[in-house]
Amino acid sequence: MISSVRTTAALLRFEDPRQTTNLVSAEIFDPSTGAVAAVNPARDGHLGHAVVTLRDGRLLVAGGFGTDGFPAAAEIYDLDSGEWTTVTNMLRGTRSHTLTLLPNGNVLLMGGMGGSDSPARPEIFDPSVLTWVPPETMSSGKSIHTATRLRDARILVSGGTGRKGYLADADLYDPSTGTRGSAG
Numbered sequence: 806m807i808s809s810v811r812t813t814a815a816l817l818r819f820e821d822p823r824q825t826t827n828l829v830s831a832e833i834f835d836p837s838t839g840a841v842a843a844v845n846p847a848r849d850g851h852l853g854h855a856v857v858t859l860r861d862g863r864l865l866v867a868g869g870f871g872t873d874g875f876p877a878a879a880e881i882y883d884l885d886s887g888e889w890t891t892v893t894n895m896l897r898g899t900r901s902h903t904l905t906l907l908p909n910g911n912v913l914l915m916g917g918m919g920g921s922d923s924p925a926r927p928e929i930f931d932p933s934v935l936t937w938v939p940p941e942t943m944s945s946g947k948s949i950h951t952a953t954r955l956r957d958a959r960i961l962v963s964g965g966t967g968r969k970g971y972l973a974d975a976d977l978y979d980p981s982t983g984t985r986g987s988a989g
Contacts, residue, residue, distance in 0.1 A: 849878035
């Protein structure tokens with residue numbers, strides 16, 4: 806369907822112009838044409854979600870707002886078939902989080918806020934078994950932050966907001982050891 810997305814960034818947007826039902830209609834950006842096109846509706850509603858391209862080119866969509874609050878729903882969109890696959894729910898519903906592809910093909914979910922507006926704990930998604938597991942936690946909960954994979958494969962998670970307002974700290978997550986530490 807949209808094969809060029811496999812080598813470039815993709816935008817997946819969910820929209821409900823009435824804002825009265827789950828946000829299940831979806832659109833995708835094709836960078837080869839510069840066009841945005843409607844795709845099959847998602848199974849769950851997402852707004853404030855995160856998207857990451859998996860190694861095989863499929864898109865993992867996780868979290869966000871829905872009509873039921875902060876669903877822990879996650880699903881995978883297959884660009885070739887145009888179909889959605891529901892995967893195991895995240896350990897906790899969250900919004901304003903990040904998803905980062907790890908060198909081993911797993912995905913790191915960092916930060917975000919849950920239904921109680923308490924910082925969400927990190928999770929790892931394993932696409933080979935379609936499940937989420939908890940890694941070690943960050944030094945402080947974050948939402949609306951950045952997560953950048955460094956050349957040495959560690960993930961730098963910086964800035965954002967937390968319980969006490971804006972944060973000026975940063976964490977380093979090492980996927981090879983499953984540990985985290987302060988970046989300074």
